[in-house]
Amino acid sequence: MSSAPTPEVAALLERSNRLGSDPRNTNYAGGNTSAKGTAPDPVTGAGTELMWVKGSGGDLGTLTGPGLAVLRLDRLRALVDVYPGVEREDEMVAAFDYCLHGKGGAAPSIDTAMHGLVDAAHVDHLHPDSGIALACAADGEALTKECFGDSVVWVPWRRPGFQLGLDIAAVKEANPRAIGCVLGGHGITAWGATSEECERNSLHVIRTAEEFLARRGKAEPFGPVLEGFEALPAEERRSRAAALAPLLRAVASQDRPQVGHFTDSDEVLDFLSRAEHPRLAALGTSCPDHFLRTKVRPLVLDLPPAASPEEVAARLSTLHEEYRAEYAAYYRRHAAPDSPAMRGADPAIVLIPGVGMFSYGKDKQTARVAGEFYVNAINVMRGAEAVSSYRPIEESEKFRIEYWELEEAKLRRMPKPKPLATRIALVTGAGSGIGRAIAHRLAAEGACVVVADLNAEAATQVAAELGGPDRAVAVTVDVTSEEQIADGFRTALLAFGGVDLVVNNAGISISKPLLETTAQDWDLQHSIMARGSFLVAREAARVMTEQKLGGDIVYIASKNAVFAGPNNIAYSATKADQAHQVRLLAAELGEHGIRVNGVNPDGVVRGSGIFAGGWGAKRAAVYGVPEDKLGEFYAQRTLLKREVLPEHVANAVFALTGGDLTHTTGLHVPVDAGVAAAFLR
Known part of the structure; x- marks a missing residue:
């Protein structure tokens, strides 16, 4: 195959980078985009219908050609005839490998079916806060109709997979005027005949939802300010955060060491100052991309910023014990005999009123992204509460995502951590x-x-x-x-x-x-x-x-x-x-x-700041050798005759x-x- 990208691929990458570079459109590494077109078969040279789609684990904002999975459309669509039903839909992920074109590029993601089965040349699946707010509202279906009329259709919650792809394909076929859909508890999908039209439709869905929430929503969806829970002054809260950090890292690292990230953004501080934050935080996040990184809910300190360090330490210890017990109970409630083992019961997000948010992960980027995702979740809660009430997907469905065997397989594919990882x-x-x-x-x-x-x-x-x-x-x-x-x-x-x-x-x-x-x-x-x-x-x-x-x-x-x-x-x-x-x-x-x-x-002479600062010249004078020969001199007086x-x-x-x-x-x-x-x- 030629290494030069086809026009479809070039347009797809440009569209993906534009969409992914704006956090209003989708979160980091969230969503996927695709394009369909024709390219030569590497064996026969005959034109072959293909689909290029963002592969598993990539990020739209930085997507390049090697991050695309490349599949033959005829084989991908033929999978419909052998689909064994929703109870066995996970088997279809392995079947994607038999649809790859040439070497296939990146590993196909779970959303590949959504892109391949929808009858449109270009498809975007994104996780904008505005779209998820509608998707996670108690009356999301009615709100979607009110917001978009018949141009965007509601699709009830279903775990990502082959059946969801069939559902969206059926919705598009039944609603020929529709440009996209809101996926309950999840995000949005839009399509178009050209890359430009697809991007335009995606942005229309996102911006229209933003405007609807702003116009239709109430002014203070998180309730009034809680007296005593207001944000501390910037210098004071960062000093308090630094003092708390070692204690909080111990809380987040009982099962395994974690790296932390601190955020005191306006969104976080405002959320934690409001009366409804305990109720909403307890409901947990909803979009699968969110809670896979934030866990199903955060640990929230229920003391005002004026509490003493001793009170805070004691309360955090109690809350941590309760959090671990509740998480273990959540696992036991939903685990099947073949479920992956529990990965750990410590929180990934810790919220401290008046101070900010600490997020944790296996490295700094993971910790930072977890924090960004919880900010996304706050925005989703604000939007949903502004026009309705926030209603995330059921706990059992969250468990099915968190302990999905396909997610476990993704974790097993990750490279072995380096020796000093998390340090x-x-x-x-x-x-x-x-x-x-x-x-x-x-x-x-x-x-x-x-x-x-x-x-x-x-x-x-x-x-x-x-x-x-x-x-x-x-x-x-x-x-x-x-x-x-x-x-x-x-x-x-x-x-x-x-x-x-x-x-x-x-x-x-x-x-x-x-x-x-x-x-x-x-x-x-x-x-x-x-x-x-x-x-x-x-x-x-x-x-x-x-x-x-x-x-x-x-x-x-x-x-x-x-x-x-x-x-x-x-x-x-x-x-x-x-x-x-x-x-x-x-x-x-x-x-x-x-x-x-x-x-x-x-005798560390080369590259040494001490020797460069005059020490080398003095030692060379003591030993009677030129300064530029000092390293060699030191080497010759050693047993190994090697310069250090x-x-x-x-x-x-x-x-x-x-x-x-x-x-x-x-x-x-x-x-x-x-x-x-x-x-x-």
Whole structure:
């Protein structure tokens, strides 16, 4: 087949990207689009009727050619003749594989039948908040008729699948003037003879529903403001959110560790300030795309923002126990003998009145998207309550979606998590040299990384290198400042929900003989490395003990911590201080599952911020070699005769934290290519 896209495919991708880039039209990774046309058979060259449709798991806003499934229409439509009925409709998903054209492209999604069976050249299935509001209203069918007349038809709730495709095809055939339909409890579908007409019809349905809800709806669908539940001022609520984050992460991570995301958007704060929010939140979300990511309902703190931290902690503990018990009961009520095992009973969404929403997932993107979906759910509830009352699909139907074998199969197809998946790392001095290499290695192994450095520009650059805000954030931290350290951890807590892995790497070195070493030289180096490491470790321990997930603290010390060399008393003494902090903290924090270990590098010249700052020139002068040969000099004095690079130190940090050394604490790992005088005794 030619690699150049057909006109139908080009138009489909452009339409998909336009629709998917506007959150009013559909949520992230939600909905699917399709186009039908003719292309040569790869064997005979004869023209063949095909359908291109967004494959399983893709996102419309970023959809490209490889994200499309390509199927032969004759074979897809022939499946109607062998369809065994709604009780066995899941079997039809496997049958889609026998309809693929050539290599078939992406895996076909459960909605493939909807697109293939509807008699239209172009079809859009979307999840707009306005459309779902009608779909989830108690009298949604009557409201759809009032809003659209006979141009958009109501289709009662049915779980996505082959039968829903047949239902929509029948509705279109019976209503030749219709441009689309509202799917009860789900979303909308629209169609057209051309890509332009299909997009125009989709937008007409969405915008008309928006205008109808605004015109017909009452002013305060969530009820009056609850006295005492108003939003706190911005700075206060974010400070409160950071203080709550470790506790909430413990709530969300009892079954398995989760990454968090915090949102204090106007929609969330207004919802939580209104009288009806407890009732509506308890009803749960409705659209399948929503509750697959948010669970069937959130955990809602039922205390006002003025409650004390002690009251909040105690109440959250009680609410968490109740939530887990209720979720387990929900599973038992609906599970069949062949249902997948319960995946966990912790909430994915936690709502804190006056403060905002925390959402959780296996990584930052998943957590962020879960939060976005709950905002979608709030918008849906607002629209439904404005014109009627919010009525989500039945709990049993939610269970059928959440524990659908097809969803379970999708989870099984996902790649194995990386070793540091769900772990949140904070690395000091990460803007260059060893710290930068450590940040890169931890991110490559799946961690979210907080890049902390005195140089804000360097930290920002490294965070961008790591992939941006879903993977890394930059913080400006002078480790001699308790306030800046606290601010750095607050940023980490708001960005990712917690901290699990801290690397004390920030350092400086001033190389002088004893008689030329000033008290200022001594104080500066001890302030940054000895005192700074202590302050960072203290803040890390506070967060980690509250999270109850254990953790790792790693000190980048030095060969000089155990080896006596000339003309660097201040540097070597503070490195010895760091080395003993490792032992002391390993002894103290072990009961909390926090492991404390160290790495002792030596001779890391290339890429090192310390050596670039003048230390290299001074050490080269001490040893009588040119500065650009210092790395080679250090290498030749080692047992392995190998130069040590920042990446080698990063490898040691990963070895200590990557999961294989789970029973190791208080250890110092030399990364010096073998310096016998520095062997640990």
